[in-house]
Amino acid sequence: MKGEVKLLDENGLRVDGRKPDQMRELKIEVGVLKNADGSAYLELGNNKVIVAVYGPREVKPRHVELPNRAIIRCKYAMAPFSVEERKSPAPSRREIELSKVIREALEPAIFLEAYPRTSIDVFIEILEADGGTRTASINAASVALADAGIPMRDLVSAIAVGKINGTLVIDLNGIEDQYGDGDMPIAMMPRLGLITLLQADGSFTPKELERALEMATKTMGIIYQKQKKALKEKYLRIAKEVMENVE
């Protein structure tokens, strides 16, 4: 089936009307959970993700703590209602793998050595999934970590580049992911210009890889600005509330 379904129309537009280099609408809200140290809610097209961060805090069980740095524990879970057919609430192999992939994409950004013998716990819940949940999760988790006040070298921004009917496109949706020819999720620390995640499904030529990195870098620049704006908005909201209480 892959590669045989028409995913680009005669005008070069995609199944949801987007141009090849156009990402889906992105919305980010920071500080949505009162009980967490940091949190974020993010929508990327139809994907809906909520992230809660706790820590740095004492590690339980103690034997997994590290004497010279904090550990990150990351749990990516899809709600049973997040996909068309009910997903079993038991963690699947895919969810266990994605938890690791997301953790590894975030770790280089965090000053782990600042908090020995502690853990930073990142809980990611996918409320609705439509292709690209790992990149949506990384974008949300990185602002939730910043919201928790965890010192970071940079935020991490992420997006996938895909190939549909032989054309490179940014940010695959569920249908494109299912019937396209390739999917390459990428995460980076935009200010530092360092890639922290690069995966690929399907096949890409070296030239396509170069172009894919270019497209992703450009889009991650837009995501990075939205992440910073969402963080600022939360603190402006708090400042406003404080001022209102003073008056």
Ligand code: ADP
């Ligand atoms: P990503 O969400 O990062 O693209 P995958 O490539 O593994 O990760 O998944 C692609 C898409 O497939 C998901 O975003 C989701 O829309 C769909 N999907 C994943 N797992 C399931 C499932 N158990 N049932 C139905 N759809 C699923």
